[in-house]
Amino acid sequence: MPGTWESDAMTQQIAFTAPHWAATEAGLEILQRGGTATEAMVAAAAVISVVYPHMNSIGGDSFWLVHTPGDEAPLAIDACGRAATNLSAYSKKTQLKSRGGEACITQAGTIAGWQTALDQDPRASLELSVLLEPAIRWAEGGIIVTQSLADAVRKVLDEGQAPESFRELYAPDDKPLAPGDKFMNPALGATFRTLAENGLRDFYQGSVAQRIQQALKAMGSPLSEQDHRQTQADVVTPLSVSLTGLRCFNLPAPTQGVHSLQILAQVDRRRSEMTSKADWAHLIIEATKQSFADRPVILADPHTVPSAYHDALSDAVLQSKADRIDMERAREWPFPSELGDTVWMGARDASGQLVSFIQSIYWEFGSANVIEDAGFVWNNRGISFSLDAGDINELLPGKKPRHTLNPAMALYDNGQRLSYGTMGGEGQPQTQATLFSRFVWQGASLSQAIAEGRWLLGRTWGDVDDDLKIEADLADEIGEELTRRGHRWRQVPACNEMMGHAGAIFDSGSEVSAATDPRSDGRAEVV
Incomplete structure (x- = not known):
């Protein structure tokens, strides 16, 4: 432990x-x-x-x-x-x-x-x-x-x-x-x-x-x-959620850390059903929709969030969201998006x-x-901020704005540790979930988990569209199946910077590995 x-x-x-x-x-x-x-x-x-x-x-x-x-x-x-x-x-x-x-x-x-x-x-x-x-x-x-x-x-x-x-x-x-x-x-x-x-x-x-x-x-x-x-x-108390064999941590409001953890928890509850890359992508996309649907009404300055925010990582809420995911049909989109x-x-x-x-x-x-x-x-x-009176994210003196930033970390029950994250506005929770699921649950190496084709639901930096975007290399593999399930998507070039700059460090206790995103100008090194 x-x-x-x-x-x-x-x-x-x-x-x-x-x-x-x-x-x-x-x-x-x-x-x-x-x-x-x-x-x-x-x-x-x-x-x-x-x-x-x-x-x-x-x-x-x-x-x-x-x-x-x-x-x-x-x-x-x-x-x-x-x-x-x-x-x-x-x-x-x-x-x-x-x-x-x-x-x-x-x-x-x-x-x-x-x-x-x-x-x-x-x-x-x-x-x-x-x-x-x-x-x-x-x-x-x-x-x-x-x-x-x-x-x-x-x-x-x-x-x-x-x-x-x-x-x-x-x-x-x-x-x-x-x-x-x-x-x-x-x-x-x-x-x-x-x-x-x-x-x-x-x-x-x-x-x-x-x-x-x-x-x-x-x-x-x-x-x-x-x-x-x-x-x-x-100095604040981090948010955490217990998954199978580990605990995941993120930052509380005003960051969207609650949504990153919600997505992972939903995926953990349904991952035994996954048999293909299309399954994994569909599951994470739909878990993202389930979580983001609540963002306008639960996420804001920590002093103004409603009780629903404090219940967002409860077993009951997480299980309910996971149960509502239809593995054969995509939920309608979009919801309001944010840049970053x-x-x-x-x-x-x-x-x-x-x-x-x-x-x-x-x-x-x-x-x-x-x-x-x-x-x-x-x-x-x-x-x-919002200029609408009564909005939980209403612009008021001394208030913190709703934030897309959320660095992540996982502590395994066996003592291993994972530090990970990405840039990319509302793409951050999605990319975190993709990186995490590939490395922790699907057996990919850290570099593979980051480098392989990704998708983005909504907007990220330098982008104005709210649609589902899939990199060409991944689209060739799963695009047809996602269309069959009702996803409306468009293809973007492979290794695209709009997917964010992800990175991670994994510490097994006896050996350390690190990776950075080929979509960036970065470098990862272990000495």
């Missing part, structure tokens, strides 16, 4: 996986210096904000699961920013802006999350200057622009809403960044240098904070100096500490507003 391992009986292998190889490199650098998985994740989180700025930034949010051998459950950290306290400017609006200063409604919690994770780690001892040095190096020395980054820049520019600050940084002289370009961001490097010297709290209460507040005020954001100063991350751009990363240190981490600004480049002289964009997470 978890909690019975002796650390000196475990392998001392270290591992890191990230959707960009530079973040993996940074994480491994810290681990090889004797740093903890938490410290390695902070270093990688800083680096990936430099090399994948369209997917995340230090102007966004993050969530953590950290497991130490001997603990019955992982430590969970909610670093979600809250809405501004003065929202009078939004009282008569009928629609929230997705870009620009008016979209900058919520605090940026991720740096507070880094600090909380380090504070909660009794073995963390490396200087902050060491942890942030790789990010400084990349920001000042320059990165090579990936296709993913170039496509996201072009998408924001094509919307016609890009603020001048965005154009100055990502399309200087009206020349958008292109694949292969060298992109330097000295302002972001200087921000990290200041944080390394003054501490992470400087982001909220120091010279960096002053630059942030000046920029937010100038762009028309409702976030006040006090709103920014009071940003905090919370994100990075997920995993780490394991030599002492066995295991981390599942996710960081985001919501849409690609978030609000697209660059904080002047600081080199990063602010999130637009606030657009997931």
Whole structure:
């Protein structure tokens, strides 16, 4: 059972996986210096904000699961920013802006999350200057622009809403960044240098904070100096569900962790009936529909969720949802969908500490507003609020928005452990379930579970359609059978980035394996 391992009986292998190889490199650098998985994740989180700025930034949010051998459950950290306290400017609006200063409604919690994770780690001892040095190096020395980054820049520019600050940084002289370009961001490097010297709290209460507040005020954001100063991350009780032979963990509201766990629990209850790839895909798709149908009425700020949210992982509710799945007929779709751009990363240190981490600004480049002289964009997470009075996700002062982010972890009854996750908006629970079922229940290797063809029901980053999309290689195998069962779907190219950037680390106790997604620019490594 978890909690019975002796650390000196475990392998001392270290591992890191990230959707960009530079973040993996940074994480491994810290681990090889004797740093903890938490410290390695902070270093990688800083680096990936430099090399994948369209997917995340230090102007966004993050969530953590950290497991130490001997603990019955992982430590969970909610670093979600809250809405501004003065929202009078939004009282008569009928629609929230997705870009620009008016979209900058919520605090940026991720740096507070880094600090909380380090504070909660009794073995963390490396200087902050060491942890942030790789990010400084990349920001000042320059990165090579990936296709993913170039496509996201072009998408924001094509919307016609890009603020001048965005154009100055990502399309200087009206020349958008292109694949292969060298992109330097000295302002972001200087921000990290200041944080390394003054501490992470400087982001909220120091010279960096002053630059942030000046920029937010100038762009028309409702976030006040006090709103920014009071940003905090919370240690919370993780959600969990017991499946056959293991327990799965995720983050509670406002994240969609409850839906990720609901889907897995439904699949566990019906998996003995599965005989083909089409069966597995149909089951997970239908379990997703059963769970997502409740999302508009149960998922919101943890202080406003209804009693139905607290019952969502009860045996009665889970069994009822599983029983309603018709293995011969697809349920009607769509339901309201949500977008989201994100990075997920995993780490394991030599002492066995295991981390599942996710960081985001919501849409690609978030609000697209660059904080002047600081080199990063602010999130637009606030657009997931509702302006409808009485909605459980109604925009109100100090409230947390409904969140797509949800890092995952599984603790086996025999002591084995799995850290896993993905980017991809509402695709996250689906991809988690697919990865998990292939690896845990179908016998695929970690790499196979991630690399093989996937599907997406609803929307993810860079996409506007609510339909069922299936990658070509998988569609060739199961498309005809899904059509027979009533699924309306369309084919997309194989190894498609819209399916998200998944990753995982598996710790058997005697050996560690790691994998990353070929749909990303990532790398997974075990040493």
